[in-house]
Amino acid sequence: AQSVAQPEDQVNVAEGNPLTVKCTYSVSGNPYLFWYVQYPNRGLQFLLKYITGDNLVKGSYGFEAEFNKSQTSFHLKKPSALVSDSALYFCAVRDTGFQKLVFGTGTRLLVSP
């Protein structure tokens, strides 16, 4: 069965510093990996995805993620955090055999001025 782990409930970072939000996954086949962001009382917004190809994926709002097959990880990164990046971030995985996405429990990012 597919699963996703986001080991940190909350990540705190100062504005201007780099940020990392961690995600590890487990699938039986090749993974399709996604990051979403959610602002309070809103739906999820797609940030980026890994399907195949380069291990470093660039997405919206300056975010990027690094796929590491040996460590089964897909960490979200940004070189310089903004206060407006403060939100709830979800990692999700789908393997090649299924149509369903499985989501992690989410990581709250708090960027302080």
Next chain:
Amino acid sequence: DGGITQSPKYLFRKEGQNVTLSCEQNLNHDAMYWYRQDPGQGLRLIYYSQIVNDFQKGDIAEGYSVSREKKESFPLTVTSAQKNPTAFYLCASSIPGPYEQYFGPGTRLTVT
């Protein structure tokens, strides 16, 4: 949230009443999904549909029902059999294949 609408944004009901949440998309997507979001638990899949007139149970389908009579619409009914219906409900859609899902703005249901 572009292309997917959910109404209403807030919904209040008494215990024992069925309630239907609306989800409409104009993205021409074949697949549609319903999720439930509770604090600290992420998103859990209730039902999904890959084509009109067909749908499958997700991980927490008990107490819920859906229909898919039109490509654009995928309404969710929360029945009185659902033990803990108070939650934030999210609808999503996608095209077939390894593609991202697009989410609506959500409906917050409170049952007292």
